[in-house]
Amino acid sequence: xxxxxxxxxxxxxxxxxxxxxxxxxxxxxxxxxxxxxxxxxxxxxxxxxxxxxxxxxxxxxxxxxxxxxxxxxxxxxxxxxxxxxxxxxxxxxxxxxxxxxxxxxxxxxxxxxxxxxxxxxxxxxx
Numbered sequence: 001x002x003x004x005x006x007x008x009x010x011x012x013x014x015x016x017x018x019x020x021x022x023x024x025x026x027x028x029x030x031x032x033x034x035x036x037x038x039x040x041x042x043x044x045x046x047x048x049x050x051x052x053x054x055x056x057x058x059x060x061x062x063x064x065x066x067x068x069x070x071x072x073x074x075x076x077x078x079x080x081x082x083x084x085x086x087x088x089x090x091x092x093x094x095x096x097x098x099x100x101x102x103x104x105x106x107x108x109x110x111x112x113x114x115x116x117x118x119x120x121x122x123x124x125x126x
Contacts, residue, residue: 001027001115005095008120011085015124019080021095021117026076028052032102033078035069036110037091038119044094046108048080051101058107087126092119 007019021033034049048069050057057069068081078095096113106112 001025001097003095003097003115003117005093005117005120008093008122010123010125013086013124013126015085017082017085017122019082019093019095019120019122021078021080022076023097023115028097028099030101031097031099032107032112033071033095033097034107034113035078035080035093036096037089037093037122039088039091042091044110046110047093049096049102049107050078053101056102056104056107058104060108082122085122085124087124090122090124092121094119 002024003021005021011017029052032051035047036044037047038044046060048059050069066084070079095117097115098113102112
């Protein structure tokens with residue numbers, strides 16, 4: 001299964017973007033999907049995740065309120081809405097997925113995910 005991420009680009013500080021991630025198959029209906037990001041010279045960090053059922057959602061504390069994760073079951077697509085972007089949000093954003101329904105405490109762990117997309121670059125200019 002491949003995860004196709006898109007929607008990145010260049011935006012001015014304060015602007016918005018919406019990222020999309022579409023799996024190549026309906027594999028994760030009982031699982032969990034999420035977003036991580038990696039800025040230049042930094043480790044990959046957790047952004048947000050949700051169970052495909054919608055029952056559980058988790059955000060990185062520092063990003064809560066500006067970013068929103070959602071999914072469209074009919075399109076089999078995961079989204080990440082990025083608002084009020086700052087220069088420090090510049091990073092490659094990766095979509096991740098697992099067939100397991102993760103509990104809240106494990107959603108932020110990179111090791112919990114088995115599938116990764118290729119990443120989409122978000123550049124925020126100040």
